Amino acid sequence: MRILLTGAAGFIGSHLCDRLLAEGHSVIGMDNFVTGSRRNIAHLVGNSRFQLIEHDVSNRIEITEPVDGVLHFASPASPNPDSPYGYPQLPIQTLKVGGLGTHNALGVAKANGARFLLASTSEIYGDPLEHPQKETYWGHVDPVGPRSVYDEAKRYAEAMTMAYHRYHNIDTRIVRIFNTYGPRMRLDDGRVVPNFMGQALRGEALTIYGDGQQTRSFCYVDDLVDGIYRLFLSPEHDPVNIGNPVEISILEFAKRIGALVIPPCDIAFEPTKRGSGDPQRRQPDISRAQSILGWAPKVALAEGLQRTFEYFRKELAQ
């Protein structure tokens, strides 16, 4: 297939790009490099099946070749208000790429009769009142809260994707991506994995906001990409959660990362950032992915953390 992939230079996008190329597809990678990085796709320069187009998908998309698939992965995705790559610093761009960008990407799929896959997110569940979250859970999101620029943009993107499926008969997929980690995350995007690893590599104490009892479920990026690729090949139109259901407290997580260096890092507790809207728990129910896609995560946390740590070590050494 020839595939248009938006957000191709992002953390997840670039890994997905590698997988699509490895499977023999041709990829038109689109990115405006607001949060994506040229280094994430530097190794693809010279690959005859890869083409890079620098473009903001919130503006009209013009591609000259026909495509068989469109995967819409462009978006800021870090909730951290202190990072220049967090969506609180990029609120209008985040709303636009989820709304106008999704509309444009669906337009390419419609014009080409192409299969479409939307990268949605566990953030559409907001601060959930049900655990773990099944795809049938409607979510708990403040439409005018600080995170709404991302959460509501993705909910809108899902609604539009389903509308294009139902009324324009477009062959769509929706993946709801839970917390993911791995190489090519930005060290300064403000998310917990690069935060902890950066602190560990600099010999600093790891900062926990709150008491550390809040939990997360972290999926290694290779597992995620495998689930996405399976979904893309499947005939499933309803949303599918992809994530790792193994729940771990932030405190336990800090200890695991702190132990990657010798001597192990200290842990410092700071008050929860006010108005952050950080959910206390977020954990996927992946029974649909298991039954429909035959998918489950395979990479153990220890192994994934080690691989990711090696990546950040090299990044900081440069």
Place this chain on the structure above:
Amino acid sequence: MRILLTGAAGFIGSHLCDRLLAEGHSVIGMDNFVTGSRRNIAHLVGNSRFQLIEHDVSNRIEITEPVDGVLHFASPASPNPDSPYGYPQLPIQTLKVGGLGTHNALGVAKANGARFLLASTSEIYGDPLEHPQKETYWGHVDPVGPRSVYDEAKRYAEAMTMAYHRYHNIDTRIVRIFNTYGPRMRLDDGRVVPNFMGQALRGEALTIYGDGQQTRSFCYVDDLVDGIYRLFLSPEHDPVNIGNPVEISILEFAKRIGALVIPPCDIAFEPTKRGSGDPQRRQPDISRAQSILGWAPKVALAEGLQRTFEYFRKELAQ
């Protein structure tokens, strides 16, 4: 002020247009007449302070004169899948006018340094789990359900409006409009008031879907418009509910409308339409509107129904 009003030929838009003109403002009314009606604004032809522009606000808005205010009221708004004017028949247009249209309308406000008011809706509360609904309630909406084309578009519109306020410093307002009735509703838009009145005027039995115990709170359009105008003049940026908190069952409502003709109409019960997503209850908490705007509804149901009935009687007689 010179005011741009999108959806000026709609049910609520046209009444708001009348009020703005009565208050001495100039109005640029924009409508694409997908659900709006030329007859709703026919009486304004020749008014030197009114200008009509036929345009779809989901496409780039170009106006040649500066404006001081922008009120974004364009959208299909009936949930009835059987009506050609219901948003289930206009899913993509509904998503576009809430997303792209809101973006374009906010762009006009930004370019002009104008005040902005978004017409949002009680539908952002979805099928609510709290009664009555306060503005702080986050809602209960299925992002991929049949109503999501409207509900998620309006939630996205709210998120974008708040983002323009917070990050572009635009002077915005958000009104959450609850069920409204009055003259200039479309007889065939599938909502309960025109449905019942049309049946009463044709001497038919009034059709209730379900057992009629589901409740609604109906606000007469003049009351609503008064609340909107007060909000527009106020300095309030957070969402404000405007609606009538008097709750009435659909069965009681049918009896009241059935009694407007002699002999009174029969009532026929039909099964609830499957997958309609109709909420069982929807009732505004208007304490914020009361304290901030000094607003409360004044028109009693009997009076409002009589005025509306007279309108439909004349419509059907034409």
